Amino acid sequence: MKLFEFEAKEIIKNYGFEIPQSILIKKGDDIEKKIRESKMEPPFAVKAQVLVAGRGKSGGIKIVKTVEDAVKTAQTLFETPIKGIKPSFILIEKAIPHDKELYVGIVIDRSLRKPVVLASKFGGVDIEEIARNNPESIIRYPIDTFIGLRNYEARIIGKSIGVTGKALGSFEKFLTTLYKAFIEYDAELAESNPLAYLQDKVIPLDLRITIDDNSLFRHEDYAKTEEERLGENTEYEIKAHELDLAFVELDGDIGVLGNGAGLTMTTMDLIYEYGGKPANFLDMGGGAEAEHVKTCVKFLLDYPKAKKIFINMFGGITRADEVAKGVVMALNESSNKKPIVIRLTGTNEEQGKEILKQAGIEAFNDPIEAVKVVVGK
Amino acid sequence: MKLFEFEAKEIIKNYGFEIPQSILIKKGDDIEKKIRESKMEPPFAVKAQVLVAGRGKSGGIKIVKTVEDAVKTAQTLFETPIKGIKPSFILIEKAIPHDKELYVGIVIDRSLRKPVVLASKFGGVDIEEIARNNPESIIRYPIDTFIGLRNYEARIIGKSIGVTGKALGSFEKFLTTLYKAFIEYDAELAESNPLAYLQDKVIPLDLRITIDDNSLFRHEDYAKTEEERLGENTEYEIKAHELDLAFVELDGDIGVLGNGAGLTMTTMDLIYEYGGKPANFLDMGGGAEAEHVKTCVKFLLDYPKAKKIFINMFGGITRADEVAKGVVMALNESSNKKPIVIRLTGTNEEQGKEILKQAGIEAFNDPIEAVKVVVGK
Amino acid sequence: MGILVDKNTKVIVQGITGNEGSFHTKLMLDYGTKVVAGVTPGKGGMKVHNVPVYDTVSEAVKEHPDANTSIIFVPAKFAADAVYESVDAGLKLVVVITEHIPVHDSLEFINYAKSKGVNVIGPNCPGAITPGESKVGIMPANVFMPGPVGIASRSGTLTYEVSYALTRAGIGQSTVVGIGGDPVIGLTFTEVMEYYEKDNQTKALIIVGEIGGDAEERAAKMVEEKGFTKPVIAFIAGRTAPEGKRMGHAGAIIMLGSGTYKDKVEKLESAGIKVAKTPFELPKLVSDALKGK
Amino acid sequence: MGILVDKNTKVIVQGITGNEGSFHTKLMLDYGTKVVAGVTPGKGGMKVHNVPVYDTVSEAVKEHPDANTSIIFVPAKFAADAVYESVDAGLKLVVVITEHIPVHDSLEFINYAKSKGVNVIGPNCPGAITPGESKVGIMPANVFMPGPVGIASRSGTLTYEVSYALTRAGIGQSTVVGIGGDPVIGLTFTEVMEYYEKDNQTKALIIVGEIGGDAEERAAKMVEEKGFTKPVIAFIAGRTAPEGKRMGHAGAIIMLGSGTYKDKVEKLESAGIKVAKTPFELPKLVSDALKGK
16 A cells, blocks of 8 residues: 555654655645645645656646745646546645755565665666666665664665765664654555755655555554555556455456466466457456355456456366356346356366356366457457 | 553553553542543542552552542542652552452563563562462563564463463463563563453553663653652652762661772672671762762762761772862862761872872772771771 | 475464364365364364364474474464464474465564574465375365476466366376465575475476566576576466556566566576466476476 | 783774773773774764774774774664674674663674674673783773783772782783673673683683672572683672662662572582672682682
8 A cells, every 4th residue: 555645754754754844735725824824935845645656757746936836836736637646635845955866765675585775876766767777876785674774774875875974864864764664564665766865964855655455454544544545546446446356457358357366367368379458357366256256257247348258267276166156146147248258177167067058158178269269269 | 760550551551452441640639520520430449659669568559449438548548658658649440350360570581681571370469479489380481582572472471370261362462562562661671460360351450661761762751750750769869860870878877989880889898898887879980070079979978877988989990180189179068077088099099199188188098998997997 | 205295294284273274174184184283372172173273383292293384374464473383383394375464574474484494385375285295285186196297386276277287188296386476475486496406206397487576587597507407397477467566466566667577588588498378388398398308 | 812802803993983982992002902993973084093983884894804893982872783783794792881771772782693693792891801912991901910810790990999909919810801780781701701711821710790680690500510610709799789779780789589699699609609708808819719729
């Protein structure tokens, strides 16, 4: 779960790290009054609070020199979709004049199985872009899981991206604070980009924290707000999320349902290999029962991008008869009709095929044969 | 720094562990109104909030059956000194009927250099008493510093003192919560005694947390309240604390000032060995300068128990001339006069002795000789 | 012989009284796996499919000192604790079936287990099976048969599919290890491969990877740098997966431009590892490899 | 030779630009100690008494790869970090002079150092000196002279007093180690004694203990159980200290009825260790012991 910039900054602030003065504007707020009351003086950075990447490039951040401009800009931003999404919040922040912009992020290194600090003196652009243009500038510093990030390590990292003098102490405090947030909020990613590097301190101009979804039971306040963060997903991804389905929207026209993530991806790949285009990823999971299969199939029947449906099911723990039952239930309950091709094999295969046969569906044994039929070649 | 019972319980409660309903009474509060507002029903435990040990035995805890009795008892307790101290707060708590009382504490094991959980099925009396009467009942379970106390370990500990069934889950939660407090509050001691063992849960009837004084910079809220906790110290210990002196009051009549804790203790021991009785422990510390020595000597001049003063100083990093200067300054500034015997040796010994000589004091070289003089034998 | 699990494997089932734990205990017993004890806090004294249940792993180990392996079915919230308990009780292999464990928990218990010399398989994995000897996992037993091919896979169902295809083609398996679909897992491809390298029964190896992370790239690098004496064939799922989206598995996501299908295939092929276009090509490719073609 | 510090000791001073750090760097240099570098974050490039200062220990070690020991003068709040830095930079002995370090910090860095095979002396200690070879600490140099007696002590000034008494009596010291007055310290009596046991120069050992904790009891137990080939004589400070009060040192407190003078003396004596009534008896007792009386 991605946190909004203002939420991430709030965390850092509560840990005692100074961030730029700001006010948060909701739609309908009296913006001018709020600015006046805050006693902030321009210039301001007016920033749309959206979760998609590339906000700056998409025009979501404006620097303004007067209160009047701030009000106007905020009103405009509320109505300006960024990658399709209109913001619900605008952050008006004291603009910080600065010369240098750093990149600092913490992620998990899968092969080391450790958190790793990424830092570069070339902040202000995506880490991918830094990796392309200045790969040698990126410091990778792994952190011991049990000891955590020590202050001296933060200083070493700061020094290695050119931070010196008084600002190094501020960098040390910032990075150890960011690491604390990374750990305490079960983050997959905690990142400041850009991190402004001033004479005597560093200031996070942007700040991003992504909480591991699996840990949300430890972060109940955020778990409650999960729905309002789905903005960056498509309409059907949001619907799938509400139904608790593992669904990803794709650009093709063949609806895909498989059991198990690997098999479902492979089914997509097979369709592509044989000249078709998958319309989605949808994994019914392991050990699915009829009711859940029904939900999945009905979802694909309702999903307009899917012109046909391909169900690829290998029965192991999942039983073929349960899947067949679920399919038939879905077809009976839904008014949408679409061509369906089913490959069914493994545990209780015979019973499953019989159930489908009675509903007029001939299931395939061989996935390749089945794929060829669904792509129509 | 010892926390009051109600403070320790507040910590555990904020971590999500259920404690008995209660209200905190300050002097001058309308006790009856507060009880009525809380909607608590009797019986209550009315408990003086003092930091000294043995509160129960000293009559600081009363069980009452009516609101009227609670009010009366609280009023009486405010006026009843416990080991010399009248409480500033009274806790009125819902009484919990229970059969069994456990002991659970966490301390630091010096030789293992690990936190260690102490637990016994014979709670309700001091751990010292348990150690005397039921030593085999005490479980000692050391905790890995980096991994912390795992839930399964809490269950093992609970089981080993006879907690079973649903209550074991509650015990697990309590002990892991107590350990969290122990770590996050830099505790030297975190202890519940008694911990009531009910059918389906455990409830901490008393709870004690002692914060390591050296860590108070991390616990600023408590550091601010340091003064009000000094009640269990003597008048002169409180004065010494205000002057930041390492002073302990003793029962004899010879005031002792040394440099270094070991040497100062040894000086006390020497006085005792030669038939005298030390009136205090006072360590001027290492590398003391004249101003600080002056403060120490003036303190002893004002300290009525000290009829004579013995200064034992071995010059290493501390310079004998600085000490001599400090002594002379104190004598000049104070109107109190007491016999002073000084042993002075080491760095700048000659200059020091010369300074004292001009003030009419003949310093000794040999501590034994000096001690014999001060004890008057 | 196979690797990691064999006829000497003596299993403790953590979470044995739950639905999944109980169900798969039955299936493991049916397969001949030596399940010696189960653990569920507060349920000590029960029996599940005639397997005695204890409150703690240390009690189970005390009564069954030959136990050497744990399989974990406990809910995600409590799974980390279950791993620590097994590691501290002296078991040598911990198989974590549980899905949705917080990744910071996995980081810690995997590092802890490693520091104690304990192997972890998973989390979010189907377990490991050495056909004909021992099944410590949730895979359907009937798709496997003993033979010369090792399989290491990030995916569950896909592994069954591949194994079944081999079995139908008359090619058996030495050991099949589902290493897990999470971003942070215990044994990864390279570590499992070191076991396969030493195993006499294994004559060829299939790697079933997927997009996300760089486990396949590292396997390729290891083969390239250290060499591997047995033929390796790979399949990678997720060729058509978009960037930045999790494909079912928490680990199956292309992030910061890394973990793409293209990268993986290039690295594997440049290390001399054949990459199958579909899993159904694998029996032919393996059969050729076994014949030295 | 002595133990722990000798003429091969190459010291890095952490907190060298502070008052104490700078002052004692001068005194150590005067004594002949090889102080090769200093560290103060943000002060890299300076010199203190001609010793080059670096921002980090790793930089100092890079420029002075023969450095093997650190002495720490940084404030309590930052001391733990300084220890981690030295340990991670590969130094083999860390002497922590700093007083008032939170005990939970000490617990962690001492365990960490131990796991990396690094010795910690202190915290809250005067350091160690091998007279005539190297002084890594804050003790006044003039009270020591080389000789056959090892001293391990929980107290600072008292140690100087004892050493001076020996020196005046013509009895020199092999190595004098102030192990520190905190409840949780790195090397304790038993560990230091293992070094003394192996040291050829040391012919007799003095233990200067004090009330609180059970370090002296453990030393007694070790002598009783494992034996110790050299005569040991002890002095314990705090015979007249009351229970439950801290006597200056954080570690000098009788708690929960343990750590009393009486207990310590009984245990030591029953292990055959003579306990002096005053520190001024020690020269005679040691002299007798050296003569085999």
